[in-house]
Amino acid sequence: MAVARLLLLVLLVRGCGGQEAEVICAETACYTLHRAELGWSAAQERCRHDGGSLAPARSPAEARRLQELLAAAGWPGPAWIGLWLSRGHCVQPQEPLRGFSWAAGGEPGNYTAWLSEPAVTCLSSRCVSLQPAGSSGAPSWADRPCRTLLPAFLCKFIFRGMCGPLPLAGPGRVAYTTPFGVRSPQLAAAPFGTLAQADCESGGGSAFAVCKGPLEDGGFAWHPPGPHCPAACAHRNGGCQHRCLEEPGQPRRCACRPGYVLAPDMASCLPEDACHPNPCQGTCRARPGGFECVCEEGYTLAPDGRRCLDVDECLAGPCQHECRNTAGSFICLCRPGYGVTGPGGRQCRDEDECAQPGVCPQLCLNVPGSFHCVCRPGYHRSGNACLDVDECLEDPCPGPCRNFPGSFECLCPPGFVPEEDGRGCRARPTTGAKHMGQPRSTPGIPRTTGTLQSTGAPQTTGIPQTLGIPFGVTLLAPTAAGSAPDPEHSADGPRLLLYYILGSLVAILLVLAFALALLACRRRAAKREKRPAKNAADNYCWVPEQPESRGVGGERSGWEKQ
Template sequence: MKDATGLFVVVLTVLMGRVGGIQPNNGYCIGNQCFTVFEDPSDFTTAQHQCREKNGHLMTVRSSVSNDILPLLLGNLTGRYWIGLHRPTGCPKNGAALRGYKWVTNDSESDFFNWENFNSSCSSPRCVSVSEEDGFKWTQVPCGEQTNGFLCEHSLTNPCKSLVLAPGESVTYRTPMGFEGEDLLSLPQGSTAIKMPSETKYVCFSEQWLKAPWTCEILEGGCEHKCALDSNNDPTCYCEQGLTVNPANKVTCEVATDDPCLQLNCQHVCYQIGGSHSCTCNEGYKLAPDGKSCVDFNDCKDERQCPGENFKCINTLGGFQCVCEDGFKPRGGLCVDVNECESAPCEHECHNWPGTYNCSCSEGYKVDPESPDKCKLHCPDVECPAVCDHNNKYQCYCPDGYISEERADHTFCIDIDECSSYQCEQGCENTFGSFVCSCKPGYTLVDQVNCKEVEDYEFSSTAPGTFAPTPFVPNPEPTRRPSGVTVGGLVGIIVCTVFFIVLVVFLAHHFLRSRGKMESAGALKASEGEAHGLHHVTSDMS
């Protein structure tokens, strides 16, 4: 048998090439070329794109041989179909070989010409189609017009020739391009063939037909039911219980007249060794101790499974996968580092490392612990210059836990002493931009600021009045510096002050008024005494 790895790569490639998209209605292969027809209404550009997706191009009809293939492809179809002939620019040239037109392969070489009523004006249509109704002649059609479909051409590498058949035998071919046929003269690699009436299967690989069962990784080795490796590591077909492999073709299953595997009750596969039967498992599994059950074989235990730097092995059910480590991507058979910084994940600065990256912040900022790709203002001291808008010097910003203060030449951020506003129920320690609450022994911190008595607390030798350390607490009100006096107390002080001032003014006024009255009364009495001539007289009793 040919190299199974090479077969796997070739067949997997052609199978992946035909996954998805529209499927051809018909096809034909000869020599190193295959031709397919797609009954799908399309304009010229769309048809050209569809052929490229199928690893081909629009069909070139350069010879009478390729022209004879058109009836085989379109014999049962009506309507117009694009071929790969068009005029990219300019006007038609009657003297030129293709009259100014070119094949989509960008050349003008052709041994065959088959124009239908050629229009030589500059306004003539630039694209060409064929149809069974016009005898497959080349007809000029506007490129933007939708035809009934298009014809594709595919080049083959190391194709297989058709199988030699014995009298009474027939064969059906299935190509990776998605069409079947019985009279194909050449087959692309990955094509399968089934000979009848023996139902023998083959697969085309590197110009040779390999008889089934081939490697189990490709289409179950051609087996009707299951393919697994036998004790000699050769691919072997197996059937369900009650059925046995046909000894002639070794791939199909037929009813067993006396099947000893029924009694074994194998979970996966029952096979014969000499005169006895035993259980085995599908690839990627191993036989359990009971001799009939199958368990997944952890291929990743073998460190040799995924060699190479930055690769890792992922165990899957029945197999494994080699993938790149986190932070790496596959390229050219290697795992190369992904430069995460190219997608600008960081708000300020990004530093790429093998398999990862990290973010850093500009001066005056620090990484936000809740979002490592973001930056927040940071001041490591009691006060720091504020960050102000270059276009508006009065629009300034301070870190959380700081309050702005305008000075003559700049605005500064001043740390708020949250402890002065009694933020904590018991102990409080002010920090730059925040504060930390703590509790006395016998209490535990709840809600980051309150203290709750611990039930059944046993006091230790800790000195009275000490506080237990507590985690960092974010500042609840970072926008202003709290006052040490409550609003009610401040109102009381103001009222008392006003009352005291009023009382002093009233007493002063009353005192001055009373003194004025007393002086007025004394003057009046003196004047009255002088008016009546009253004098103080002393009597001499002697």
């Protein structure tokens, strides 16, 4: 009793300061219309402060309920609802909600009522307002910047259950104060926790009641039950639906006809034991003379009228790829390599795996539902890696070959240039060269016919060249053919040029030495031909005459043999 009095006191204090707003309640939810000029975020904060959220419109039935609220309030202008697109998220033209989401959370649903297509953006937040019904008879949506100030907003509050109108036995007025702080003089259904204040006429005073529950049978009822504003059964049947009983010395009370039982409000009557205990697998609804079973969405009533059978929605083929039936619903699945998209997640679109970093070591090729890793030319696949191909193992060059990552190069000797295909060498084109005979070819090194020339020096003639390169000279100045080497080979240029110049000088010096030796031999031979022939007098020589001596032995001749 103390707890009930404390709850009643709290509700009374809250009710005294309740805000005036239009409200409509049905099933397990209440919707309110508030007249206040606020932006979307401020309106959402007001709804949250009272325990709710900006109202969604997930279905045509919910949209009609909001329209009834606007019509009852006579509101002609727009009002914020709980649909928005946060900053950094893009508008998706192919989706029903266009990428917007409900502030209250949950599934987006397929219901839409766009007055016009929302502005396509990814940079700013956009919020939606509800426009009252026009000629079409249904309210519509319009998007606008969230900072725009609108003169009204709609809230939604969800509860576990509802109580009916507070029954009155005598004349009086009832004011309802809801748990979300809104006062209303009339409610077709009052949410759990609502405080009802009955002001009885003819000096009957005031009475208070609170919607409590759930009760033992799962329902909700006013406490104390009533009817309030006691009066004689002659006035409005004492507030009773069937029978009003007045016994001497006993308070007035309500009773039901045979076949019916008194409801928790102690004024209305329900069919006797129609839904207590519940004979249905789903929801039981009492009807005059019996009951009716109702199944939830995704189920259908069995032929016996009591059980609920699951509906296999997959039989209708609602999904593009695969469908999995669940209790009361279904789930659409996509094959590997595809992602769920479209209204209700029923469509599938290919996922670009190549957009993810590090999928392949080199090149990635996206295909429907999958992808392929490929390597650049000059590499081959080995597991999850791309390894360099050593092209030189295939002997692509007539001479030396150098391999480097992704390609190779053919090396050409001085005086030769690479072929067009990069796999051979040909003689460097020269001008003014004279044919001096067929050179001898060295294996693996292409040769050509011509004469040896030295730039800036007289040309040697009459000396046949039998070798393109002097025998014994090492090829130290190769010329690259084929694909361009990587940067680490770029430093060989000056070195190759130096080797080329030194090799050319050595060859020129050898040729000059050979020519000088031959010339010296010819001159020596010419001198020998010009020397006179010898005779007998060459063995004699002249002796000066001596004075005649006259001595014993006689005279000497003037010639004397040497």
